[in-house]
Amino acid sequence: MNNRYINQIEVVTNIFTVENGKIKVLLFRKQEDPFKGYWMLPSNLLMTTETIEECANATILEFTGLQDIHFIQSSVFSEIHRLPGARILANTLIGVVDIKTVKRIFGNREIEGTWFDINEIPKMIYDHGTIVLDAISHLKKILPYDYELIKLFYPNDFTLPELQSTYEHLLNKKLDRRNFRKKWMNLNILEDTMDKKDHTNGRPAKLYRFKENIKESIVNE
């Protein structure tokens, strides 16, 4: 094998979730120098024996204990000097998880990640700040059109005000409650659970869930 064609590839995972109607990304604090104390995205070098998706899943298993996350491709960074020293490409992926499951698993572990509001990303190692902002921008672009993806954020029951504040947080603008409800009802992909959310204040909100088969329910295409 000619040396000129040998490359290393880093698989970098951006794990998103929603908590209290806000989209958050999972970061870990680097324990050693350089960049000690800065935040990082979970990543690993790709082995010759695994696919990108397998590598990403192994990484997330290692960092969080979570298994079988579905990843979507985000970007590839191939600048020669993106890292000091060896040339390493970055293949970045987006994964979405349910925060309840994560919390249950985190409970048993020593290393704890922290969820950061996507509008409040901290100082990060190397180009991880660029990578996570790129992934967030990718997410913003596709989420409003990809109902399978938003379903990953809400695999269980949720209320429309929760869903609405998620979009408001993602898009950084206020939406009208009546129009928001009308749109989602007309999509015909929600099921009324006939249940209501335990409330803290005011009238309790109805709980909905996504239908099993979203694609069949959507009229377009």
Place this chain on the structure above:
Amino acid sequence: MNNRYINQIEVVTNIFTVENGKIKVLLFRKQEDPFKGYWMLPSNLLMTTETIEECANATILEFTGLQDIHFIQSSVFSEIHRLPGARILANTLIGVVDIKTVKRIFGNREIEGTWFDINEIPKMIYDHGTIVLDAISHLKKILPYDYELIKLFYPNDFTLPELQSTYEHLLNKKLDRRNFRKKWMNLNILEDTMDKKDHTNGRPAKLYRFKENIKESIVNE
């Protein structure tokens, strides 16, 4: 460097153009066994000293003599056994060129590529058939919303019937001439050249061109 982390990456380019209102992709015939006589996408192994985009441009320069193409990321294929023998990842890119320029350059060269209608892809080597179909599907998804991209297909003057048949060919459906014209006129990104196309038959069509600064002209966002 640990051997387990050494990978080879193939940069695979999908070059599209439009000819007679049909979108075509540039393929070359493989000259040697295996797969002799089958068609292939221009590709090269990524060197440690170049970025993905640089590699793609070097590849296209080598195959066609064309320079400075703007590429957009399509997909990454990382299946372990996508090729027999060594494990090589494929990073696939999409580029768009003006067929007139290509023809001028092709004229001086021995190896000639062939433009294939995207609805008539021939037998291809290895997984290049999968790759080109994936790139075509990617193109279909973004072209209707990306006016900078369609502008790359028509850098010079064009007629609305030409543009319409391009979309009809891409989307595999007939469009209404009146509605098509209305939509493009309202976008406010076309300039009337006050000229008309040389015709073969019937009334000559008006020639338009894309405005210099499309983004400023679009109302949305």
Place this chain on the structure above:
DNA sequence: GCAAAAGTGTTTTCAATACACCCATGG
């Protein structure tokens, strides 16, 4: 004047927007 292809206007439909009042609950 006729064949061939381009240009044009109106109506309908549907989704997105704007907007204000009533309802259910806890305390």
Place this chain on the structure above:
DNA sequence: CCATGGGTGTATTGAAAACACTTTTGC
């Protein structure tokens, strides 16, 4: 009964879709 947040209906606007006749050119 009141504070808090959730649920609801109607009118307007704008884009997309449906649809048929006239105009320009070459021959």
